[in-house]
Amino acid sequence: xxxxxxxxxxxxxxxxxxxxxxxxxxxxxxxxxxxxxxxxxxxxxxxxxxxxxxxxxxxxxxxxxxxxxxxxxxxxxxxxxxxxxxxxxxxxxxxxxxxxxxxxxxxxxxxxxxxxxxxxxxxxxxxxxxxxxxxxxxxxxxxxxxxxxxxxxxxxxxxxxxxxxxxxxxxxxxxxxxxxxxxxxxxxxxxxxxxxxxxxxxxxxxxxxxxxxxxxxxxxxxxxxxxxxxxxxxxxxxxxxxxxxxxxxxxxxxxxxxxxxxxxxxxxxxxxxxxxxxxxxxxxxxxxxxxxxxxxxxxxxxxxxxxxxxxxxxxxxxxxxxxxxxxxxxxxxxxxxxxxxxxxxxxxxxxxxxxxxxxxxxxxxxxxxxxxxxxxxxxxxxxxxxxxxxxxxxxxxxxxxxxxxxxxxxxxxxx
Numbered sequence: 001x002x003x004x005x006x007x008x009x010x011x012x013x014x015x016x017x018x019x020x021x022x023x024x025x026x027x028x029x030x031x032x033x034x035x036x037x038x039x040x041x042x043x044x045x046x047x048x049x050x051x052x053x054x055x056x057x058x059x060x061x062x063x064x065x066x067x068x069x070x071x072x073x074x075x076x077x078x079x080x081x082x083x084x085x086x087x088x089x090x091x092x093x094x095x096x097x098x099x100x101x102x103x104x105x106x107x108x109x110x111x112x113x114x115x116x117x118x119x120x121x122x123x124x125x126x127x128x129x130x131x132x133x134x135x136x137x138x139x140x141x142x143x144x145x146x147x148x149x150x151x152x153x154x155x156x157x158x159x160x161x162x163x164x165x166x167x168x169x170x171x172x173x174x175x176x177x178x179x180x181x182x183x184x185x186x187x188x189x190x191x192x193x194x195x196x197x198x199x200x201x202x203x204x205x206x207x208x209x210x211x212x213x214x215x216x217x218x219x220x221x222x223x224x225x226x227x228x229x230x231x232x233x234x235x236x237x238x239x240x241x242x243x244x245x246x247x248x249x250x251x252x253x254x255x256x257x258x259x260x261x262x263x264x265x266x267x268x269x270x271x272x273x274x275x276x277x278x279x280x281x282x283x284x285x286x287x288x289x290x291x292x293x294x295x296x297x298x299x300x301x302x303x304x305x306x307x308x309x310x311x312x313x314x315x316x317x318x319x320x321x322x323x324x325x326x327x328x329x330x331x332x333x334x335x336x337x338x339x340x341x342x343x344x345x346x347x348x349x350x351x352x353x354x355x356x357x358x359x360x361x362x363x364x365x366x367x368x369x370x371x372x373x374x375x376x377x378x379x380x381x382x383x384x385x386x387x388x389x390x391x392x393x394x395x396x397x398x399x400x401x402x403x404x405x406x407x408x409x410x411x412x413x414x415x
Contacts, residue, residue: 013350014297014304017343018311024342025335034327042325043318050199056317058193058201064306064313065212065270066284070291071298071305072219073264077142078300079223080256081236086131086146087264088288089153094124095268096157096177099279100165102272103178112184113273117211120265127153128261129254136250142257150288167278176280186211186273208270215263216302222259232256264288293340296347312336 026036046056070087077084098120107115130149134140167178188204223229232252235242239249267287272279294312298304315336319329 013299013343013346014308016346016349017297017339020342020346021335021338024338025331028334029327029331032328038325039322039327039331042321042327043314045321051201054193054199055201055203058190058203058205059317060310060313061209062203062206062270062274062313063316064309065206065209066267066287067290067294067312068212068306068309069215069263069267069270070287071294071309072216072291072302073260073267073288074291074295075298075300075302075305076219076223076260076263077256078295079236080232080252081239082253082256082260083143084128084131084146084257084260084264085143085292086128086149086153086288087260087267087291088286089146089150090124090127090261090264091267091288092157092283092285093127093153094120094265095272095283096160096165096279097123098265098269099177099180099272100160102180102184103167103278106181107183109183112181113186116180116184116273117266117269120269121262122265124265125258125262128257128264132254132257135257136253161279161281168280174280174282176278178278180273180277184273185277188274204274206270206274208274211266212270215266216306219259219263220302228255267291290336293336293343296343297339299347 026039029036029039046053070091073087073090074084098116101119102112102116105112105115127149128146131142131145134145135142161175161177165177166175168174168176186207189207189209190200190204193205194200223232231242231247232255234245235247235249235252242252243249268279268283271284276283290312294305294308297308297311298306315332319332322331323329
């Protein structure tokens with residue numbers, strides 16, 4: 001029962017957000033003249049054959065992997081009380097530089113992949129570090145600076161793609177970097193699917209899934225099981241109290257943004273090392289902004305973020321089947337946007353419920369036993385009976401406290 005009370009408020013917000021989003025989206029579908037039940041049936045239809053069903057699962061998982069990394073990057077900053085909106089620019093710039101670095105060298109397979117990952121993480125961390133430096137040295141809000149740096153990063157990536165890092169021939173309709181050699185690719189995981197008895201899908205499941213799982217575990221251990229994680233969470237709750245306890249709040253801002261940017265640098269690598277093997281004008285965009293919604297829905301927990309990423313992957317996969325049934329694919333965008341709005345409201349509702357439960361529990365803990373008629377107005381002596389008649393009774397009371405008519409806990413003031 002205690003575990004249920006602890007987990008209940010955490011699950012209330014995302015469940016309420018999803019239900020609210022489905023209701024509102026159903027009303028929108030009705031307004032455009034379609035059946036919401038037909039739309040739900042299409043979204044839940046994974047195909048008739050085992051191969052089609054496995055293919056649908058692979059598509060959802062492949063879409064969820066970068067969304068999980070995006071949500072993870074955002075959540076690290078959230079735990080510190082920082083709003084890293086610059087994840088979009090951080091991963092786009094990190095991906096193009098990593099793609100160019102991977103195409104420029106020839107190394108044995110594991111070292112080649114490791115080089116690409118390290119370059120991506122370093123570039124993402126350095127770009128996020130600019131936000132931290134501006135905040136701790138000049139007091140610039142990370143929201144403003146990260147938004148502006150998004151535009152700078154996108155412009156810089158466009159310049160690099162069309163200029164120094166261009167690998168496609170002149171006149172090509174799609175501009176790309178040079179292709180990464182096969183030694184820099186990450187093998188797929190379809191062998192694991194067939195090994196457990198599933199049908200062979202048409203699409204290869206990203207092998208970068210294993211890297212994402214390791215990243216999630218490392219972030220979880222770092223935040224919850226280390227001194228650094230404790231300082232990070234304490235600074236996020238109250239920077240002044242953390243500073244008074246000896247925590248370098250300014251240094252924590254810098255370290256947190258570097259970690260958030262390093263994780264953001266991984267977002268584009270599942271597509272880069274799994275399918276495209278180059279960065280181009282058609283490369284996946286918008287993952288950084290979706291990561292904010294995923295982190296909110298997952299309540300900054302790696303497990304919750306993973307489930308939220310799978311939900312968003314499921315919604316993205318449903319866009320094409322909905323179009324085949326004559327239902328606009330924008331319904332998926334409406335659902336995702338409504339989830340973002342609903343989760344903010346639901347988080348506030350869950351926070352209020354948790355606060356009231358805590359206040360009720362603390363009020364019951366400080367309430368004295370109901371002995372006597374309460375006419376003395378003060379606390380009882382530990383041994384019972386009236387206070388000794390050895391002087392004035394205007395000093396400090398027993399501290400057990402009494403309750404007034406409104407139910408508020410008050411500190412005992414003595415008789």
